[in-house]
Amino acid sequence: NAGVTQTPKFQVLKTGQSMTLQCAQDMNHNSMYWYRQDPGMGLRLIYYSASEGTTDKGEVPNGYNVSRLNKREFSLRLESAAPSQTSVYFCASSAYNEQFFGPGTRLTVL
Amino acid sequence: QKEVEQNSGPLSVPEGAIASLNCTYSDRGSQSFFWYRQYSGKSPELIMSIYSNGDKEDGRFTAQLNKASQYVSLLIRDSQPSDSATYLCALDNNNDMRFGAGTRLTVKP
Numbered sequence: 001n002a003g004v005t006q007t008p009k010f011q012v013l014k015t016g017q018s019m020t021l022q023c024a025q026d027m028n029h030n031s032m033y034w035y036r037q038d039p040g041m042g043l044r045l046i047y048y049s050a051s052e053g054t055t056d057k058g059e060v061p062n063g064y065n066v067s068r069l070n071k072r073e074f075s076l077r078l079e080s081a082a083p084s085q086t087s088v089y090f091c092a093s094s095a096y097n098e099q100f101f102g103p104g105t106r107l108t109v110l
Numbered sequence: 111q112k113e114v115e116q117n118s119g120p121l122s123v124p125e126g127a128i129a130s131l132n133c134t135y136s137d138r139g140s141q142s143f144f145w146y147r148q149y150s151g152k153s154p155e156l157i158m159s160i161y162s163n164g165d166k167e168d169g170r171f172t173a174q175l176n177k178a179s180q181y182v183s184l185l186i187r188d189s190q191p192s193d194s195a196t197y198l199c200a201l202d203n204n205n206d207m208r209f210g211a212g213t214r215l216t217v218k219p
Contacts, residue, residue: 031205035209045207056205058207059206098159100156
């Protein structure tokens with residue numbers, strides 16, 4: 001099993017560009033999450049999906065959209081990237097509240 | 111006040127000592143508590159979960175939860191250099207996960 005996979009691993013965008021971060025899990029988990037991690041800030045929840053077809057805002061949802069495409073896949077979209085969105089993005093999935101994280105995407109917005 | 115507070119460290123302990131990591135939280139409705147370990151440049155990995163007051167032991171790790179005082183702690187016995195990492199405290203309230211900023215632990219040989 002691959003666990004949680006994320007693509008791409010690294011990305012550089014210019015201000016105003018859009019992109020989608022992809023996440024997939026093969027553990028048959030119902031819940032999936034998107035976080036960002038900034039130095040000194042810990043992990044902050046952007047959006048989560050408790051089950052296929054549902055999504056909810058987390059702590060810092062502004063500037064992002066998500067799609068729970070099916071049970072396996074949960075994507076995060078930046079419609080118009082801003083320098084403040086420079087961060088490391090982690091996707092996670094969970095069963096019984098215990099989360100398993102993907103390897104992360106390091107995003108830089110110039 | 112942040113929802114989950116941790117001392118950022120760094121916390122430095124000699125090899126073989128007990129490392130004590132602490133976390134306080136503000137949301138009394140939180141039901142589930144977790145400790146994650148994160149090595150530099152890597153993703154977090156779950157070490158312990160605890161749901162009820164008291165102690166929970168798993169190998170060299172012991173998690174302690176006191177809901178009345180709103181704190182959760184992690185003890186690492188017989189600390190090893192490989193335990194050097196950032197430890198993240200997290201709590202869950204109906205899928206809305208909140209993490210502390212983490213405590214950096216260094217175990218010196």
